[in-house]
Amino acid sequence: MSARAAWRLEQLGFERVYDYVGSKADWFACGMPREGKSAEVPWAGDLVRDDVSTCAPDDRVGELRDRVVDSGYDFCVVVNEHRIVLGLLRGDALSKDATARADEVMELGPKTILPSNPVEKLLGSRSSQGVKHWVVATSHGALLGVLSRAEAERALEDNRARAE
């Protein structure tokens, strides 16, 4: 639709016209700001925290343990140089062989959510039952941070109270 609109504008005499191919879905899925009614309800990206511990695939597990403990989370996100989420390190993977590389022991393909996920929908979904933290990444796979269930529930309650 944006392509047709761009062509239409050219037909109307506009000289510098661009078509944002990814459009609104891409913008929001990259955690960019929004206006409109949807801005009145919390989305995952509004509550994301970037204080989770991250590491490179070739980092040694033994060097990460303290960093993970200090972060307050019980896991570490393995990212590449573009912050693309590659895996998660947690539990046994962090406590076993200290000389292992992160990518040798990481959990592959962890589930991530988009920042444009409405919190209410997220909390109501069956697949999120029992989840303490969600890893939030853009549609391009880049890590934005982590959303905690406690924070999501608090934000939803606050939002409902404001609406009453």
Next chain:
Amino acid sequence: MPEMIELEEVQSLVDEGAQLLDVMSRGEYEDSHLPGAIHISLKELDAQSAAKLDRDRPVIAYCYDYQ
């Protein structure tokens, strides 16, 4: 020919003064749109409605997704 662009170029152009044009329906625009976007639905995009746009500045059209 309109140039197809992605997020990074959108940001750069907006920083330079480009206008964002949302061509979805009024309801979809009211629900969510990019900051500062002007609304003219594709069905209503004619010379009269396009007068809302500044011809001296670039225009970036967008809709919902790749459709």
